Amino acid sequence: MAKLTELQELSIELPITSAMRQTTDQPARWGAIAVEAYLEMQGFGVDRDDCYWRNPLEKGAIADVMLREFGRLECVVMGDEANVEPGIDRLGYVMVVVKEKSIAILGFADQWPIDAENVMSIDDWMLWLGELVMGSQAIGQMPEFEELWQDAVGRMALVARLNRLYREKEAWEWRYEGEKVLRGEGRELAGASREDGVNEARIDFQDLAESVMERLACVWQNPNP
Amino acid sequence: MADGNGEQLGLNQQLHALMDEYLALPVGHPQRRVLVNRIVRSIQRSGKLWRPTGTDVEFYEDALMLTWRHFWRNLWEQTTAKTGAYCEPDCAVIARLNEHLRMRVHDLAVEARSEAAQRANPRQDRESGEWTDPIEQVPAPTSEPGLRSVVEDWLEQDETLQQVHVRGKPEITVTWLIREYLLADRKWKEVSAMADVPISTLSSFYDRECRSRLQVFCRDEGYC
Numbered sequence: 380m381a382k383l384t385e386l387q388e389l390s391i392e393l394p395i396t397s398a399m400r401q402t403t404d405q406p407a408r409w410g411a412i413a414v415e416a417y418l419e420m421q422g423f424g425v426d427r428d429d430c431y432w433r434n435p436l437e438k439g440a441i442a443d444v445m446l447r448e449f450g451r452l453e454c455v456v457m458g459d460e461a462n463v464e465p466g467i468d469r470l471g472y473v474m475v476v477v478k479e480k481s482i483a484i485l486g487f488a489d490q491w492p493i494d495a496e497n498v499m500s501i502d503d504w505m506l507w508l509g510e511l512v513m514g515s516q517a518i519g520q521m522p523e524f525e526e527l528w529q530d531a532v533g534r535m536a537l538v539a540r541l542n543r544l545y546r547e548k549e550a551w552e553w554r555y556e557g558e559k560v561l562r563g564e565g566r567e568l569a570g571a572s573r574e575d576g577v578n579e580a581r582i583d584f585q586d587l588a589e590s591v592m593e594r595l596a597c598v599w600q601n602p603n604p
Numbered sequence: 605m606a607d608g609n610g611e612q613l614g615l616n617q618q619l620h621a622l623m624d625e626y627l628a629l630p631v632g633h634p635q636r637r638v639l640v641n642r643i644v645r646s647i648q649r650s651g652k653l654w655r656p657t658g659t660d661v662e663f664y665e666d667a668l669m670l671t672w673r674h675f676w677r678n679l680w681e682q683t684t685a686k687t688g689a690y691c692e693p694d695c696a697v698i699a700r701l702n703e704h705l706r707m708r709v710h711d712l713a714v715e716a717r718s719e720a721a722q723r724a725n726p727r728q729d730r731e732s733g734e735w736t737d738p739i740e741q742v743p744a745p746t747s748e749p750g751l752r753s754v755v756e757d758w759l760e761q762d763e764t765l766q767q768v769h770v771r772g773k774p775e776i777t778v779t780w781l782i783r784e785y786l787l788a789d790r791k792w793k794e795v796s797a798m799a800d801v802p803i804s805t806l807s808s809f810y811d812r813e814c815r816s817r818l819q820v821f822c823r824d825e826g827y828c
Contacts, residue, residue, distance in 0.1 A: 422673065
């Protein structure tokens with residue numbers, strides 16, 4: 380949503396330390412280390428041992444950051460998007476600019492491919508993470524939705540997709556678009572041998588999607604914790 | 605001089621106003637993190653952070669990172685409403701930060717000098733008269749090619765890896781995918797075309813079946 384100059388104005392810079400240079404010679408990974416430091420400074424937890432790139436048997440193109448309780452992010456150097464492998468388990472993509480002695484943390488996109496239209500500023504990124512927490516807490520308290528996720532990170536990934544729906548689609552579309560999101564989570568349609576069985580299962584999903592979306596919209600419209 | 609002081613005072617007041625705004629919000633309020641961003645940006649954009657000169661320049665980046673971490677820790681406790689030293693109304697924020705930064709640069713410079721003094725002295729070869737530095741004789745860490753050939757051997761020998769495959773595609777096994785994606789360093793797009801399987805299927809199969817095995821192997825072999 381934001382233009383590049385706006386993103387630059389709102390960016391925060393962290394230095395490239397000698398420890399970062401000793402750890403790796405890949406600029407995207409310096410970015411990942413700087414993003415880890417930034418997230419820790421903002422009070423989040425990061426799990427360094429769980430990120431892929433620190434394993435020597437990982438491909439050079441990968442520079443992920445494991446944000447505790449949220450999921451996996453990928454650090455993307457601006458201008459280097461073509462070399463990024465957008466893993467399917469990424470919650471989103473942090474855009475950085477690599478300078479001679481510092482990393483500017485520029486913005487965040489919750490989908491791939493990244494274009495100027497879907498990059499949010501780091502201020503909006505922080506608000507987005509807050510919305511995810513509120514959304515996840517709200518639906519986590521409701522036993523009727525429990526079957527929709529396996530664990531807290533899975534729930535967060537689902538909330539992130541539904542948040543995009545909330546931002547980008549009209550309320551009347553939530554029912555049908557939400558059904559696609561819920562079914563995209565790998566759930567098979569139960570009793571799908573007959574045509575009317577399929578339709579019934581779809582209607583169940585649509586009902587579920589609509590009620591989840593209404594609950595989430597209620598939380599996101601009144602963002603007071 | 606008077607102008608400079610006036611500006612400094614202005615920035616300090618600005619920073620304290622942002623901190624007060626932060627503290628007025630309940631713990632866990634999402635706007636708090638935006639205010640943290642605004643505080644840091646105000647400091648970074650002010651151009652008032654101290655910079656070392658001369659040989660101390662090389663320690664600046666490390667000292668600056670330590671200073672930012674110190675700043676965050678001493679602003680407030682994230683989980684409680686307790687405030688730190690920088691929130692004290694009479695704290696001159698930039699002056700205090702600069703003092704910390706200057707001390708960290710100093711510490712790092714002293715540390716580096718004492719390390720250099722402890723390093724083995726260069727030696728002169730009697731016959732050739734050339735100077736050699738013992739540090740240069742230390743072999744570089746094992747590079748990736750060594751690890752690659754170990755993985756290749758493992759793929760060759762472990763037949764169980766051949767038995768795990770993408771559903772409905774018996775030829776797309778763990779062995780095949782590690783070989784074609786990781787070792788051949790191909791992109792998902794290329795591997796997907798070779799296998800005639802969508803990227804999302806391959807990539808999730810890789811996450812589920814290949815990465816965990818690679819990690820266990822890596823650990824068992826002592827590489828990580």
